[in-house]
Amino acid sequence: MSRMEKYVVQGFTCAHCASQFENNVKQLPGVEEAEVNFQASTITVIGNVTKKDVEKEGAFENLKLYTKDEQVETKSLWSQSSTWRTLISGLLLLSGFFVHGVWGEELLAILFYASSMVIGGYSLFLQGLKNLFHARFDMKTLMTIAVIGASIIGEWGEGATVVFLFAISQMLETYSMERARRSIRSLFDDTPKQARTWRNGTWIEVDVEDIMVGDRVMVHPGEKVTIDGKVIKGASTINQAAITGESIPVEKQSGDPVFAGTLNEEGHLEVEVTKLNEDSTLSKMIKVVEEAQSKRASAQAFIDRFATVYTPIIIVIAFAVAIVPPLFFNGIWLDWVYQGLAVLVVGCPCALVISTPVSIVTALGTAARHGILLKGGIHLEETGKIETVAFDKTGTLTNGKPVVTDIWLANEEKEAEFLTIVASLEQHSKHPLAVAVVKYVDEKNWNNDREVTNFHSETGKGISGKIDGISYYIGSESFITQVSEFTDHTQAVIQQFKEEAKTLMILATKKDVIGMIALSDSVREESKSIVSALHHLGIRNTILLTGDHERSAQVIANQVGISEVKANLLPNEKMSYVQSLRDSGRHVAMVGDGVNDAAALATANVGMAMGGAGSDVALETADIVFMKDDLSKLPFAIQLSRRTKTIIKQNITLSLVLKLLALLLVIPGWLTLWIAIVADMGATLLVTLNGLRLLKGKKVHSNKQSDNALN
Known part of the structure; x- marks a missing residue:
């Protein structure tokens, strides 16, 4: 009976190698189907075959396989032999x-x-020569011909430089992909492997894989929720940032849903399981990230596509030049063999090979100087095509932390007196709202350590305590209604704050409401100007995608100038919406920071993550990372990408035109090796200098016209 096995693969260096490994495994006796996911570095095999047999088919790349239960061996960048070979190659080149x-x-x-x-x-040459032997013309074939051609014409330095640049790009690509894979796999490491489950009249520890729908699990304060379910006993506040991305914890009571991977902050919860472990929201997020990456067709570079036509054409032309005139037109063999050799030399694609890398490497360096990390040239090119930008809200357009925005007093109480009472009651709480209020009072240097007696906390609702013999109550509207009555005026003020999408902390006694504090997630100072700069660049479609409620999302969108809002979205819904935009033909960039954004980041044409505040998975899934959480770099990245694309087109055109002009000299028989060498060297020099113009990229200031960004 056939079985399906999924292995983690260590050692992939390129998509072509992954494809070759997949084809090798498919040809094994007993294998019915095999599929490699290069982005996730896995292979799924259906059939009757051992791991050892599958691993042998990857010997050409020294691949190693691991089952899901085995610990994957990890290697740092500096412990890999390819890194040291590249460094030694660079030192020899400089020498x-x-x-x-x-x-x-x-x-x-x-x-x-x-x-x-x-x-x-050497590994490049081995594969390139093997490709030539099998008449396969990919980038490695092209690179091999370029280096051999450079050596034949005596341009040893040029050939060595091309090899060194290619080795660096391969090394960085491998390192970046491996980090991404490790980060995705580490998601499971951050979730509990066992849960406290009610079985046979007692609470026992059970592996999460063995928990069934309908089981009851206990979650203590400070623990992560182990599996998706609904609360059947207890109340608490749950930090759902890992799922919804929202920074303010959500109150949970009986009947409310909870998600695996979220953090229980305060009370004891008894949860009835509603989904198996493999069907939990977090598990699906991990699966979606992997699938979104594997579905994303890796855009073949123009050079790779062109090489399959260009390289054999040059070989055929050179051969024809060498033999056709002597055979059919009484040409002198020595002269025309010399002309054929000159065609091979002038056809050596050194300038063509370096035309794209020199521009990409220069642009990546310029971006890095301005705090932008781009994970490869393809993402730089894709950024220039963006016409729609979708933003996450919390931590991206906003700072991700609640701050005090308004103080409202019911009567003539002094604001200082009101706030010191609130801060004295809240100073021992770790709830984000309490922390924000205490910080606000501390900044004003007001006393917040008045003696509190009879302190009591009702988890997920509010707190109470006595100060100077008076009982005070602090909490949400629903909590305070159980203690005191609201006047019509107070109710109107509460409604106004609700319409502004603000969170309220209300202070009251049993007699009346004393006052309230409004808090909200503050908008980043640069958000409005960034959106304005994008519009000026011609990107009219800006969209806010958030797990927050509609009213709050619309308030933020209005403040920053975003044209469209999609609220109350779960991670898979964000991903689906981004996919729908792509299906409609738009080039979409997704800007986010949390684990909940990872699937959408992977699905977009270009995924962009905020550096400091971003989760590990979002950062590793994203194609572009803005260091130091600086969103103001977004317009600069788009403009740099557009200019890079223009220069790459110029370089390719320039290298091909010079080659063509030189080849036309074959017709009158004027092409010589010296002309071929000059054409090749001249083209290489020109495309290099043209690419280096990208060093002049200047930092974009979002409050200025965008055409001042790159001069």
Whole structure:
């Protein structure tokens, strides 16, 4: 009977290698189907075959397989041999440049260059030559021909430089992908593996995989919820940031849903399980992230596509030039073989190969100087196509922490007296609202340590205590209605604050309401100007996607100038909405910061994460990370991308035109090796200098016209 096994794969360096591994496994006897997910670094095999047999098919890349129960061996960037080979290759290249500059390109300089090429690119050459043998023309084939061609014409330094740049890009791509995979796998490590479950009349520890729908589990204060369910006993506040992204904990009482991975902050909860562990919201989020990444078609670089046509054409043309005139037009064999060799030299795609990397590397360096981390050239290119930007709210457009916005007093009480009473009662609470109020009072240097007696906390509702013999109550509207009555005026004020999407803390005695404090998540100072800058760049479609309620979301959208709002969204709904935008033909960027944004970040054409506040998974899933939570870099990233795309097109056109002009000299028989060398070197130099123009990228100031951003 056939079985399905899923293995974690360690050692992938490129998508082509993953595809080759998949094809090798499919040809194994007993394998019915095999599918590799390169982004998640997994392979799923259906059939009757052992792990050892599957692993042998990846020997060409030294791949290792791990089952879900095995600990995956992790290696740092500096412990990998490829890193040290690249560094040694770079040192040899620099040594070659030095020797070349002092004594000329003599034997010693050539030895340094050749050593740099061999150490940095021997695996590239092996695969490239194998591809040539099997008539496969991909990027490695193109790189191999470029380096061999450079060596033939004596451009050892140029060939070694191309190898070194390619080795660096491969090393960084491998490192970035492995970090992303480890981060996704670590999500399960952050959730409890066992839950306190009611079985046979007592509470016992049970593995979460063995918990069934309908079981009852206990969650103590400070513990994470182990599995999706609904509260059947107790009350508490739950920090749902891991699921909804909202910073303010949500009150949970009997009948309310709770999600695996969220944090129980205060009370004891008894929860009835409504979903199996593999069906929990968190488990689905992890699965969605992996699937979204695997579904995203990796856009083949233009050079890769063009190489499948360009390289064989050049070989055929060179061969034809060498033999056709002597055979059919009485040409002199020696002259036309020389012309054919010149065609091979001029056709050497050094300039074409370097036309894109030199622009990408320069742009990535410029972006890094301005606090933008781009995880590869493809994401830089995709950013230039963006026409719709979707934002998460909390921690992205807002600061993610509640702050005091309004103080309302029912009578003539002094504000200082009112706030010191509230702060004295709340100073021992860790609830975010209480922390915000105490901080507000501390900043005013008011006394907040008045003696409190008979203190009592009703979990998830409010607190009470006596100060100077008077009993005070602090809490939400529903809590205070059980203690005191609201006047019509007080009710009107509460309604006004609700319409402004603010959270209330009400102070009252049993006689009357004394006052209330309004809090809300504060909008980042730069959010409005960033949205305005995007509109000026021609990006008219800006959308707010949030798990918060409609009223709060609309208030934030109005403040920053966002044109469309989608509220009350769960993570999978954010992802579905982003996918619908892509299906309609739009190029979408998603800007977020939390675990709940990871699926949407992976689904968008370009996923962008806020650096400091972002969760690990969001950061690793995103294609672009704004360091230090600086959203003002978004317009700069878009403009840099657009200019990079323009320069890449210029470089490709320039390199091909110069090659074509040189090849046209074959017709009158004027092409010589010297002309071929000059054409090749000239094209390489021009595309390099053109790419380096991206170093002039200047920082965007969001309050200025965007056309001042890059000069």
